[in-house]
Amino acid sequence: MRQVVIALIAGSLFGAGLAFSGMVDPTRVQGFLDLLGNWDPTLAFVMGGAMIPMAIAWLVQKRMTKPAADTHFNLPGTSMLDSKLAIGAVLFGIGWGIAGLCPGPAVADLALNPLPALIFVAAMVAGMAAERFAIK
Template sequence: MKTLFSLISGVLFGAGLTIGGMTDPARVRGFLDLFGDWDPTLAFVMGGALVVMAIAWRVVPGMARPILADGFHVPTKNELTPKLIGGAVLFGVGWGIAGLCPGPGIAALAIQPAAAAIFVVSMLVGMALLRLIEGKS
């Protein structure tokens, strides 16, 4: 049952990213081009996500446990560290250059496999390099 709901959630998430235009690198770069030919379309996608998360953050504390899990996995850290800020900057630069981030990059594999595969492989190599640098397995 959990696997079925995971599959349905993943397909719904991928479809939402695709319909919302998040898998189109040109649209993403247009959204990030604040001082040029700015495309505000993705602001509505992000606004919709913000509304859903605002509701979720209000509902979750009142629940004893998730419907399909033993417990919630809520972040406990809230400090801004140089590592977090550096990672956010690196993520933003990568997003601006590629026009994709991890979720849309994986969803784009179904639409434009060649271009998305370059991004996904690069992302996986970067993740592996981080594990090597930090000494994690």
């Protein structure tokens, strides 16, 4: 139960941050990606601002013996760039540029702009399902 409460708090905080920063508005994201047009630097400030609490979180994590809601840390390792990662990053970027949404803002947008967000989320879930069945 503790894990569910922590997940709800973290998700609510993340969603509130997305809404407060305007990142649930696809036109703001597309404005950031429009380098040769009417460029909107807001997303750069959001990403830069996110590095401060993340840096603090890494410092706190280094001093902890275990996480608050698990028995041990499950941190990803580092690996070299491979074709799967590069192709995935390119597909993510193309989809982000076209739709102006990525997974976090899309889910938050379900409450603010349901129909376009639902179309995106349905396509996202279909893509996740297709990846599960793809030959690895």
